[in-house]
Amino acid sequence: MISEQINEILNEQINKEFYSGYLYLSMSAHLKELGLNGFASWMRHQAKEEVEHGLKIFDYLINCDSFVTLKQIRMPEFEFNGILSIFSVVYEHEKCITNSVMTVAKRAEEECDRTTLNFIDWFIEEQVEEEEAVKNIIKRLEMFGDDKAALYLMDKELSKRTK
Ligand code: OFO
Numbered sequence: 001m002i003s004e005q006i007n008e009i010l011n012e013q014i015n016k017e018f019y020s021g022y023l024y025l026s027m028s029a030h031l032k033e034l035g036l037n038g039f040a041s042w043m044r045h046q047a048k049e050e051v052e053h054g055l056k057i058f059d060y061l062i063n064c065d066s067f068v069t070l071k072q073i074r075m076p077e078f079e080f081n082g083i084l085s086i087f088s089v090v091y092e093h094e095k096c097i098t099n100s101v102m103t104v105a106k107r108a109e110e111e112c113d114r115t116t117l118n119f120i121d122w123f124i125e126e127q128v129e130e131e132e133a134v135k136n137i138i139k140r141l142e143m144f145g146d147d148k149a150a151l152y153l154m155d156k157e158l159s160k161r162t163k
Contacts, residue, residue: 017051023076
């Protein structure tokens with residue numbers, strides 16, 4: 001049985017995941033406008049993944065006989081200051097999501113809610129992978145970002161992401 005408080009933070013988490021999808025989709029549109037189709041496609045896959053994360057929590061609540069409360073998704077806000085700044089925003093955002101997932105785990109631990117703890121473990125591992133992937137892109141952008149040929153190759157490489 002999921003407590004009211006766990007229900008509340010999991011519903012908040014659904015909203016954060018959907019917001020992440022919204023944010024990354026708006027970034028994808030901007031990258032596409034810049035002609036960086038590979039980066040745009042990578043970001044679109046990322047957006048889709050975030051919506052899937054939201055749905056994973058949505059299904060968990062329903063399967064546990066708890067309630068889903070979908071809240072308003074706010075408008076994505078970020079400054080378009082070049083490609084490196086876009087990925088820096090993604091990295092900072094992912095760190096916030098990691099904190100948020102950790103808060104769910106902490107709360108579940110306090111309540112001895114083993115089921116939610118098990119469930120949220122998947123997200124904790126996923127966050128390590130996501131932060132790592134974005135950090136790698138940032139490192140390469142910092143190294144080669146001004147080199148148009150390198151950027152072209154990176155764009156080509158990122159276009160290969162399929163999920
Ligand atoms: Fe990128 O974060 Fe979902 O969980």
